[in-house]
Amino acid sequence: MNASVETLLELADDRLVLGHRLSEWCGHAPILEEDIALSNIGLDLLGQATRLLELAGAREGRGRDADSLAFLRGPTAYRSCLLVEQPNGDFARTIVRQVLFDAAALPELERLARGDDAELAAQAELAAKETRYHARHTRDWFVRLGDGSDESHRRMQAALDALMPFTAELYAGRAEPRAELEALAAQATLELPEDPPYPASGGRRGVHSEHLDHLLSEMQCVARAHPGAQW
Amino acid sequence: MSTTLDDSQWPLWEVFVQEKTGNPHEHAGSVHAPDAELALQAARDVYARRGPVVSLWVVESARIVATAPADAASFLEPGPEKIYRHPRFYSGPKTAKAGPKAAEKK
Numbered sequence: 001m002n003a004s005v006e007t008l009l010e011l012a013d014d015r016l017v018l019g020h021r022l023s024e025w026c027g028h029a030p031i032l033e034e035d036i037a038l039s040n041i042g043l044d045l046l047g048q049a050t051r052l053l054e055l056a057g058a059r060e061g062r063g064r065d066a067d068s069l070a071f072l073r074g075p076t077a078y079r080s081c082l083l084v085e086q087p088n089g090d091f092a093r094t095i096v097r098q099v100l101f102d103a104a105a106l107p108e109l110e111r112l113a114r115g116d117d118a119e120l121a122a123q124a125e126l127a128a129k130e131t132r133y134h135a136r137h138t139r140d141w142f143v144r145l146g147d148g149s150d151e152s153h154r155r156m157q158a159a160l161d162a163l164m165p166f167t168a169e170l171y172a173g174r175a176e177p178r179a180e181l182e183a184l185a186a187q188a189t190l191e192l193p194e195d196p197p198y199p200a201s202g203g204r205r206g207v208h209s210e211h212l213d214h215l216l217s218e219m220q221c222v223a224r225a226h227p228g229a230q231w
Numbered sequence: 232m233s234t235t236l237d238d239s240q241w242p243l244w245e246v247f248v249q250e251k252t253g254n255p256h257e258h259a260g261s262v263h264a265p266d267a268e269l270a271l272q273a274a275r276d277v278y279a280r281r282g283p284v285v286s287l288w289v290v291e292s293a294r295i296v297a298t299a300p301a302d303a304a305s306f307l308e309p310g311p312e313k314i315y316r317h318p319r320f321y322s323g324p325k326t327a328k329a330g331p332k333a334a335e336k337k
Contacts, residue, residue, distance in 0.1 A: 031241065033262050033273035040276050137272050 002117045005060045006079065009069075010204060012052035013080035014170075016070055017212065018101060019045030020219050021088055030091055037137060041098070044130040051123050071223035075213050076206040083166040085203070085212040092145055092155035096163055098138040099184070103177035104170045106131050139184060146188025153189065160185070161193050168199030244270040245295065246278050247288040256288050264289075 022042030029035035053066035064072075083101060088094045109131055112124035145152040171177045178192070185192040202208065223229070241263040247256035259278045264270035270289040279287060298306055 031263065033264060033269075033277070037272065037276050040280065133275075140268060140272070 002059070003112075003120050005056050008052050008056035008059065008120070009079040010081075012049045012056060012069075013078050014084050014101070014105075015045040015052065016049035017078070017080040017215065018084040018097075019043070019049060020215060021084065021086075021097075022094070024088055025094065034091075038094070041134045041137070044134065048123070048127045048130070055119055055123070067223065071220045075208050075216055078203075078206060078208065078212060078216070080203050080208075080212070081166070081170040082200050082203040082209065083163065083170050085208060085215060086163060086166060087211055089159065089162075090155055092152065093159040093163065095138050095141045095145065096156060096159035098134065099142045100163055100167050100177075100181070101170070102131055102135040102138065103180050103184075104167070104174070106135055107174075107176050107180075142184060143188040146185070146190040156188065157190055160190055164193045165196045166200050168195070169201040169204050241265045243292040244274070244289045245292050246270075246274040247290075248274075248278055248284050249286040249288075250283055252285055256286065261292060262289075 019042045022038050022045065025038045025042075026035065029038055049070070050066045053069045057064040057066060057069055083097060086093075086097060088097075106128065109124045109128035113121050113128055115121050115124075142156070146156045147153070167177070178195075181192055242265070243261050244264055244267075245261050246259045248259045249256045259274075262270060262273040262277055264273050267289065270291075271287060274287050274289050278284070
């Protein structure tokens with residue numbers, strides 16, 4: 001069975017919002033090579049989002065293309081999970097957010113790549129290939145910084161404690177992300193916090209934090225100020 | 232880890248890329264990285280994203296042993312009278328592509 005428009009929007013919006021967050025590092029990363037690495041990951045996610053939005057628009061059949069879905073929907077129409085809209089914070093927080101996201105994204109893409117929705121499977125296969133590299137890069141940092149200096153360890157643990165509560169709707173009760181993260185955290189000498197009794201959720205229903213409002217107003221301002229502009 | 236660095240940069244690594252199996256790895260440029268794994272990743276991001284690349288090498292720049300410019304005359308310039316050292320008197324089969332001439336044509 002083919003994926004619904006709603007499912008495609010969830011997949012696309014996660015990547016669009018996270019990709020935009022990573023693009024905010026451009027010119028600000030701790031070192032040039034990492035600036036390029038984060039921008040590359042952001043661009044990959046933006047590409048994945050564009051293809052998913054095209055497919056969502058086509059299946060919806062109301063004449064909306066990737067641009068109109070990206071730039072002309074307000075925050076309540078966005079289906080991204082709460083994790084990806086969390087601000088970049090310091091480098092530790094950005095790395096932890098990415099590792100938490102990939103822990104769910106990679107198994108999900110691999111599942112979709114084997115699924116019977118042929119169009120989505122083709123996209124998922126490409127996206128899984130890209131995501132395997134993203135995970136290699138950010139998991140490397142995760143272990144290094146967790147098992148690094150006192151300060152890097154403290155920042156990583158703080159980021160993990162702060163962001164873990166936002167993973168519930170992304171992990172959707174599946175066991176594999178947490179199992180993967182337990183192993184990774186042990187390697188990084190970090191402690192994976194328990195799942196909170198009342199985890200934050202709402203993104204999939206369009207109930208977001210104010211962080212997404214600010215992100216979208218920046219991302220959409222040019223397209224909204226100049227409707228139909230070509231560049 | 233409590234290494235103090237004089238400047239904010241990590242050590243420099245030289246990057247070599249191979250565009251096709253069988254081709255030589257050619258010097259592409261350099262990246263800064265704290266160790267070999269991150270040097271490979273940085274090299275991939277900077278030098279392997281746009282073109283076809285099948286293999287990457289990185290080597291710490293400090294590990295490269297190089298000639299000094301002052302030594303060039305005695306070390307590198309061949310004597311003009313020793314033409315027998317230059318294998319230019321043989322015509323090889325047309326199908327053979329390897330060697331300095333093939334490299335020049337590229």
